[in-house]
Amino acid sequence: MLVNAKEMLLTARKEGYAVGQFNINNLEWTKAILETAQENNSPVILGVSAGAGKYMGGFKVVVGMVNGMLEAMNITVPVALHLDHGTYEQAIECMEAGFSSVMFDGSHYEIDENVSKTKEIIALAAKQDISVEAEVGSIGGEEDGVTGTGEVADAAECKLIADLGVDMLAAGIGNIHGQYPENWQGLSFDALAAIQGSTGGMPLVLHGGTGIPAEMVQKAISLGVSKVNVNTECQLTFTAATRIYFEEGKDKVGKGFDPRKVLAPGVVAIKETVKEKMEMFGSINKA
Numbered sequence: 536m537l538v539n540a541k542e543m544l545l546t547a548r549k550e551g552y553a554v555g556q557f558n559i560n561n562l563e564w565t566k567a568i569l570e571t572a573q574e575n576n577s578p579v580i581l582g583v584s585a586g587a588g589k590y591m592g593g594f595k596v597v598v599g600m601v602n603g604m605l606e607a608m609n610i611t612v613p614v615a616l617h618l619d620h621g622t623y624e625q626a627i628e629c630m631e632a633g634f635s636s637v638m639f640d641g642s643h644y645e646i647d648e649n650v651s652k653t654k655e656i657i658a659l660a661a662k663q664d665i666s667v668e669a670e671v672g673s674i675g676g677e678e679d680g681v682t683g684t685g686e687v688a689d690a691a692e693c694k695l696i697a698d699l700g701v702d703m704l705a706a707g708i709g710n711i712h713g714q715y716p717e718n719w720q721g722l723s724f725d726a727l728a729a730i731q732g733s734t735g736g737m738p739l740v741l742h743g744g745t746g747i748p749a750e751m752v753q754k755a756i757s758l759g760v761s762k763v764n765v766n767t768e769c770q771l772t773f774t775a776a777t778r779i780y781f782e783e784g785k786d787k788v789g790k791g792f793d794p795r796k797v798l799a800p801g802v803v804a805i806k807e808t809v810k811e812k813m814e815m816f817g818s819i820n821k822a
């Protein structure tokens with residue numbers, strides 16, 4: 536059964552580790568991530584962007600697929616199904632479809648509007664025991680065609696949103712989605728410490744988990760980050776493994792053209808990446 540992300544993140548915050556949010560794109564991704572979480576006895580959050588949801592046939596299809604897998608694969612570790620960077624309307628749609636957690640990203644609104652819309656989402660979610668993530672200070676990079684500028688969030692604005700009763704807060708601290716450029720300045724730990732100071736025990740979320748060096752991720756966890764989002768890195772390792780399959784001509788041997796065979800090396804690669812991240816975040820054996 537899906538659970539909301541509240542308990543798992545509060546425990547992670549208290550015990551000093553983070554739970555990974557791994558974005559899913561299709562059946563193979565979902566199965567690979569669930570298998571890895573179960574094998575490593577780790578809680579996990581499956582992230583679904585609006586674009587990925589649409590690609591998979593809609594949010595209801597995603598809920599049906601994930602619930603089916605939880606049962607068929609005998610998954611016993613805590614799993615949350617979470618909308619990633621949703622609009623107000625998408626957050627409502629996901630709550631109705633059966634997601635156990637939603638992110639309402641109002642970071643592009645003026646703070647007053649972000650506050651009022653986040654408040655409405657929290658009220659709706661509370662009725663269904665669904666956890667809510669909010670965002671302050673737009674996170675840079677490009678995701679599903681939305682480009683943020685990589686702001687550093689204002690600690691006072693973070694407090695305003697945190698005090699509404701969200702379960703987790705994403706705040707920009709120089710992190711961006713996708714691969715980091717050569718001249719990236721790294722995470723702003725001063726900003727993170729100020730945000731932690733203003734938001735108390737609130738679990739903080741680090742987006743753009745791809746390519747952040749392990750020491751930086753672990754320092755961020757020590758400063759209150761309890762959820763780290765990873766998407767691009769699984770895509771890169773999946774694609775690299777698939778490329779090798781074709782380069783080695785394996786599709787031309789026997790039934791190597793069967794999609795189940797074509798996709799298998801990519802699945803192994805996703806599992807390795809997810810396990811590596813779980814080790815880095817400290818969530819192994821925390822289920």
Ligand code: 13P
Binds near residue numbers: 582714741
């Ligand atoms: P990356 O694609 O950079 O790993 O970021 C994922 C993310 O933050 C999803 O919200």
